[in-house]
Amino acid sequence: MKLKFFTLSLVLIFASCAVVNTLNLYSIADDREIGKQMYAQIASAPAEYPLLDSARNVAAYMHINRIMNTILNSGVVAYRNDFDWQVKLIDSDVLNAFAVPGGKLYFYTGLIKYLDNEAQLAGVMAHEIAHVAARHSTQQMTKQLGTQYITNLLLGENPNQYLALAGQIANGLGGLAFSRADEYQADALAVQFMSNTEYNPLGVAGFFEKIINETGSAEQSRLQTFMSTHPSSADRVQKIKEAWVANGSKTGNDFTERYQQFKNSLTN
Numbered sequence: 001m002k003l004k005f006f007t008l009s010l011v012l013i014f015a016s017c018a019v020v021n022t023l024n025l026y027s028i029a030d031d032r033e034i035g036k037q038m039y040a041q042i043a044s045a046p047a048e049y050p051l052l053d054s055a056r057n058v059a060a061y062m063h064i065n066r067i068m069n070t071i072l073n074s075g076v077v078a079y080r081n082d083f084d085w086q087v088k089l090i091d092s093d094v095l096n097a098f099a100v101p102g103g104k105l106y107f108y109t110g111l112i113k114y115l116d117n118e119a120q121l122a123g124v125m126a127h128e129i130a131h132v133a134a135r136h137s138t139q140q141m142t143k144q145l146g147t148q149y150i151t152n153l154l155l156g157e158n159p160n161q162y163l164a165l166a167g168q169i170a171n172g173l174g175g176l177a178f179s180r181a182d183e184y185q186a187d188a189l190a191v192q193f194m195s196n197t198e199y200n201p202l203g204v205a206g207f208f209e210k211i212i213n214e215t216g217s218a219e220q221s222r223l224q225t226f227m228s229t230h231p232s233s234a235d236r237v238q239k240i241k242e243a244w245v246a247n248g249s250k251t252g253n254d255f256t257e258r259y260q261q262f263k264n265s266l267t268n
Contacts, residue, residue, distance in 0.1 A: 026138035028082050035102025052089040059265035060089060064107065071126050074196035078133040099128040101137045109266050118255035119203030126190035126204060134189060136182045184239060191243040200252040205240040
């Protein structure tokens with residue numbers, strides 16, 4: 001009776017909206033498996049995701065991997081050794097980047113060519129790594145499961161159903177929109193990561209400042225994809241600067257010349 005009472009108590013607690021919003025039903029192994037499935041799905045759709053071959057674009061991948069590893073080796077990235085971190089380049093003029101659970105990162109060449117220096121790209125990279133490290137995708141999946149699934153799981157009814165639903169959500173690749181709170185947290189974590197590297201931590205704000213200053217109609221049209229998956233707000237840059245101060249107002253390098261070499265490698 002005590003065990004049953006304890007279980008029912010958990011159901012009542014977890015059924016509240018406040019807890020559902022922070023609960024994550026998925027394990028680290030689940031994150032890796034979901035990411036692996038999404039990775040395979042993306043690789044099987046070259047028309048939609050024209051991935052650059054790493055064997056034929058050695059210089060470009062050398063640059064993007066260096067940036068990723070610099071951030072991962074900052075010493076403050078959660079699950080640094082638990083996830084299979086990889087980055088892929090998508091050969092498209094789209095101004096976007098995204099991440100899937102378990103450490104898989106994707107950057108469009110259009111975004112790389114759009115930015116001005118390596119610190120700006122590292123800021124976007126740190127932001128995407130932060131989403132993975134904070135496990136925002138599987139937190140969002142947990143929210144979509146709803147209280148009924150949580151109740152069934154706690155009562156031992158069909159305990160594998162949440163993995164089945166995860167597959168349905170992951171197959172959409174569009175049902176993983178992050179909340180505003182997730183975006184703010186990813187920004188703050190990105191500043192923390194960057195503050196422990198050689199990069200200028202304010203590079204995290206660089207892309208958003210560039211968006212704010214962008215006036216060309218053609219560029220605004222290209223930015224629609226990014227803005228639809230990375231919601232912004234008037235005070236986002238200010239919050240990034242506040243996080244920068246909270247992390248010691250550290251300075252760093254923008255690596256403008258080295259970044260130009262990276263961009264040049266995408267046109268060879």
